Amino acid sequence: MRDWLYDPRLSSWYAFRWRRVLNLFRQRYGLQVRVIIDEAGNFGAADHDFTDQVMYYARETLADPRVIALTFFLWQDPTRSPGNLPNSWVDRCINLDNHISRLAAMPDVPIAPLQPGTPGRAIRVLMPDGSVRVMEMEEYLRGVVATEMSFSWPLEALKAQAVAARSYALAAVANPRHAPTADICTTTHCQAYNESRINPNCDLAVRQTRGQVIMYQNELAVAYYSANCGGHTAANEAVFKGPPLPYLRPVECINPGPKNGHGVGMCQWGAHDMARRGDTYEKILKHYYTGVRISAEMSEPLPTPETEGGEIRGLVTDADGKPLADVRLRLTRDDWAGEAVSGPDGSYRFVHLPAGRYTIEVVGTKLRQEGLTLAEGQRLVIDWKVVAPPTATWQMDVKRQFGLPILAGSLPRAGIEVTLQTPLGLSFKRVSGDRPKYGPGGFEFWTPNPGLYRLSFLDQKFELTLDGQFTLVTFTATSGGTRGSIQGELLDHSGRPVAGRAITLTGDGVSRTATSGNDGRFSFADLEAGDYSVAVADAAVTQTVRCDGRSATTVTLTLPPPSDARPSPSAPPERWAMQVVRKPGTAAIGGRLPEAGIPVAITPPSGQTIHLLSGSQPRLGVGGFEAPATQPGIYTIQFLNQTFRLSTDGQYTFVNFVREDERATRGERQARLVSHRLPTAQAHSLLQHLEADPATRGSFELDEL
Incomplete structure (x- = not known):
């Protein structure tokens, strides 16, 4: 932990003082805490349901026996900075007194033991990356309702959506829409699913309608729905060209449009308006689906869809027998492959399996069983004991091109949380898969500030220097270090580390790019034996390196001196002068050096250093650069062996650096x-x-x- 994080001037930016938090646990609870999960809950204090969100998260978290304690920090910004206001809970909370009193009145939360529960109905979901994930139906619906409807809509509308989505999903289980491998997909081809959108309000709608579906004469209805019918729903045969279904007849709608979608079945915006005027979810569903009943009203048991085939299920535990959650398992048969993820109790399931020979493995480990013979309708139980959590080594490939200041990325699969820390110390989160145009696990960040960015996901951390252009990073998981690597450092002509430069690696069928870190270091992992060319992308520096495919090979790259540098060792150190011009405008520091490619470090009063390269802003000159300067105070500017201090107070400041000898020769x-x-x-x-x-x-x- 860096000392500058505890500078009192940063109290408005860093609410969580971890040393104080650790002392709080020790003194108040008598606990020696070693691990704290930061930002596990992401709440908006201005939301009308802010208190409900916090209470829901607290109940769900504290019910897990692995959680020791949960602390929320309700903080205030003493500086009243407009940039901080959205993050200041005290200033944004609509009714602070009510919020505190409701939290204080919360009853004790009973701890739920982590025991395998009775498996419910399962559904095979085709994920954006092409894999198939097997989920419990109610867990799947959490990601559907929150994606198909806004969490802020009335609860009765959300409950109508939950029942319709459950009916549609069970119909897909009975008649798979992506046969034979999957029942349903995550797009509007079936119904939208995004687990990153899960919300307490939508969860409540799923729980309060658990197991309820739409029935027509004791048969499961296929509950089509769309965003807006335009004032009048359509008959199914008029849109889908199939036989007419008696429960999908045209009806008038309270919402006049404009139309959005096919218009068959429930109109989501119509459900919203009916719920706002006080209609129940049952009344909403019976309006849009003619002559139906809700399964909860019936005395007969709910028909179970036909589930042909067998099942493979089991538990995943650690070496001590404790359940392991979020472990990926892969099942393959001939040219088919499916995946399941273990739940909080360590359980997993593969269902609807035809007879045949299968191979099952725990992804990321050497645990594997081949030649499993499954008979028609057979149920197999296979438990796994994972000695260590699955690990993997990841490689980042970087491609830069002209365009907007966007950092786009791609991971092999969707559903992975990605965190980006900016040069200003701010953190933003995305979930892989929300930008499929970059791949199955695509994501995107807006990166307008030049400097050093830090990307993290799973247990991986990467650093990347950006200077305002479009950058695409592609991550690939390797075999965990079983092959060779090439690592090294980049130095300037005087032996100092050079940060933020692109290093390329090329070989037989291999082309990768890495970025030198603050210490000048770079690495390329998971390499086969062979000869590789390592080069600095924007300099005439190339070196051929042989890798044995088993161990690490170290290389040092040295940049040549600038063309006008004086190589004589007896020459005195260069002296530079800084010329300053201030003018109204955006709070930023613009600068110019005589040449491009010189690493520049700008440290604001907060201490979070911004790393960039001269020449990244050519509109300011051949060696132009620019950095935000939103914090009033003293900024430190460093390049080569020079250090300058600059005072700013929110205006635009331009600095021009010239060598003293150049000034003298120019008179x-x-x-x-x-x-x-x-x-x-x-x-x-x-x-x-x-x-x-x-x-x-x-x-x-x-x-x-």
């Missing part, structure tokens, strides 16, 4: 007398007159055109 020209074309004799006469004046002697010269 520090600050003005130039330019005459119109003169006869030669007259020009010489004027020059003699200027040379005769001590104030201008040696400052002028004669240019012959």
Whole structure:
């Protein structure tokens, strides 16, 4: 933990003081805490249901026996900074007194033992990356309702959505829409699913309608729905060209449109308006689905869809027999492959399996069983004991191109939380898969500030220097270090580490890019034996390196001196001067150096250093650069062996750096007398007159055109 995090001036930016938090646990609870999960809950204090969100998260978290304690920090921004206001709970909370009193009145939360529960109905979901995930139906619906409807809509509308989505999903189980491998997908081809959208309000709707579906004459209804019918729903045969279904007849709708979607079945915006006027979810569903009943109203048991085939299920535990959650298991048969993820109790399931020979493995480990013979309708139980959590080594490939300041990325699969820390110390989160245009696990961040960015996901951390262009990073999981690697450091001509430069690696069928870190280091992992070329992308520096495919090979790359550098070791150190111009505008520091490619470090009063390269902003000159300067105070600017301090107070400040020897050779020209074309004799006469004046002697010269 860096000391500058505890600077009192940063109290408005860093609410969580971890040393104080650890002391709080020790003194108040008598607990020696070693692990704290930061930002596990992401709440908006201005939300109308802010207190409900906090209470829901507290109940769900404390019910887990693995959680020792849960602490929320309700903090206030003493500086009243507009940039901090969205994060200041005290200032944003709509009714602070009510919020505190409701939290204080919360009853004790009973701890739920982590025991395998009775498995419910399962559904095979085709994920964006092409894998198939087996889920419990009610868990699947949490991600559907929250994606298909806004969590802020009335509860009765959300409950109508939950029942319709459950009916549609069970119909897909009975008649798979992606046969034979999956029942349903995550797009609007079936119904939308995104687990990152899960919300307490939608969860409540799923729980309060658990198991309820739409029935027509004791048969499960296929509950189609769309966003907006435009004032009148459509008959199914008019849109889908199939036989008419008696419960999908055209009806009037309270919402006039505009139309959005196919218009068959329930209109989601119509359900919203009906719920707002006080209608129950049962009334909403019976309005849009003609002659139906809700399964909860019926005395007969709910028909179970036909589930052909067998099942493979079991538990995943650690070496001590404790359940392991979120462990991926892969099942393959001929040209088919499916995946399941263990739940909080360590259980997993593969269902609807035809007879055949299967291979099952725990992804990321060497645990594997081959040649499993499954008979028609057979149920197999296979438990796994994972000695260590699955680990993997990841490689980042970087491609830069002209475009907007966007950091786009791709991971092999969707559903992975990605965190980006900016040069200003702010953190943003995305979930892989929310930008499928970059791949199954695509994601995107807005990165307008030049400097060093830090990306993290799972147990991986990467650093990347950005300077305002479009950058695409692709991550691939390797075999965990079973092959060789090439690692090294990049130095300048005087032996100092160089940060933020792109290093390329090329070989037989291999092309990768890495970025040198603050210490100049870079690495390429998971390499087969062979010869590779390691080069600095924007400099004439290349080195051939042999890798044995088993161990690490170290290389040092040294940049040549600048073309105008004086290589003599006896030469005195360079001296630079800083020229400052201030003017109204965006709170930023713009600068210019005589050449591009010089690493520049700008440290604001907060202490979070911004790393960038001269030349990243060519509009300011060949060596132009720019960094935000939103914090008033003293900024430190460093490059080569030079250090300058600059005071700013929220305006735009431009700094121009020149070598002292350059200023001397130029005679520090600050003005130039330019005459119109003169006869030669007259020009010489004027020059003699200027040379005769001590104030201008040696400052002028004669240019012959």
